[in-house]
Amino acid sequence: MRRRIVTLVAGLAIFCLPAGAHAQTRLEQIYNHMHPGPNFRFPDNPRDNNTYNNLWNQVQGPAADTALIGLATGLGVIATVPFWLPSAIFDEDNLLFPKYPYAYPTAGLVRQANCKPENNVGDYWDNALITKGWSVRASVDTGSNFDDLSRIGGQVFLDTNFYRLGVMTNWNWYREYNPFGKAPTALMSDVNLTYRLTQSEWLQMHVGAGMRMWSSLGDFSGGFNAFYRGDLFPGEPVNLSTIYELGNLDQSFIMHFRTQIGMNWRQGEIYLGYDWTRFAGVTLQGPLVGIRVWF
Secondary structure, eight states: HHHHHHHHHHHOOOOOTGGGGGGGOHHHHHHHHHSSHHHHHHOOOOOOOHHHHHHHHHOOOOHHHHHHHHHHHHHHHHHHHHHHHHHHHHEEEEEEEESSTSSSSSSEEEEEEGGGGGGGOOOOOTTTOOOOOOOOEEEEEEEEEESSSSEEEEEEEEEEESSTEEEEEEEEEEOOTTTTTTEEEEEEEEEEEEEEEEEEESEEEEEEEEEEEEEEEEEEEEEEEEEEEEEEEEEEEEEEEEEEEEEETTEEEEEEEEEEEEEEETEEEEEEEEEEETTTTEEEEEEEEEEEEEE
């Protein structure tokens, strides 16, 4: 009997604790990591410079310098492979955008030589085979981790043949269920200048950079963003897309990865994918479903 009373009292005590004493939500953890208290300090990472110097002195010499230069060159080549190899193998000139993927028998882009002159003029909405020097794709999607975190996101991407430059913006609104209080929310967005690194009838690869923003729990943070993106059109009506982003929000390093597969019908597309974001020691992730419109 006494044991049951103790258990009951302990359970009531835990249940009646103030919200701050309960486990924090992911969005609250991010906020507290980015805004630590006055007594918080990141752990030091001391190192003995003398130890490193002694180790280097033991192998220092012409051979060591040559090996170091060779290693740095090799790592540099490997690190830059995604930026120059696809372009060297697949890149083509004189390509135009169709109204939507697979409007022509080819895929994402079409050769200018394959376009009949009458297909380059006329009413835009009535001409399915019109080709142009720009393309706009707009999408909206939703995702969840099937636990307590949900997300609604969107993207607008303008790509052009003007020096292959474009503009891409993304936004994601997060809401997290909190059984002990008000559900916290957050808005993450970014705006980027893009460059089409590689283009062919079935492949587009972009790089870009811009700024990233985060707003949550009454606070705003900003930072830098850079990305590497690939769009593959293997055959009608399938579209594949993957993007990898690196950046920061204040002093927090951020990584973002998304991959998706879509099915295209004229200017509309429905897609499935997975979205993963990691920063401030917290992971925001989950599957997604969305729709995209091509112009």
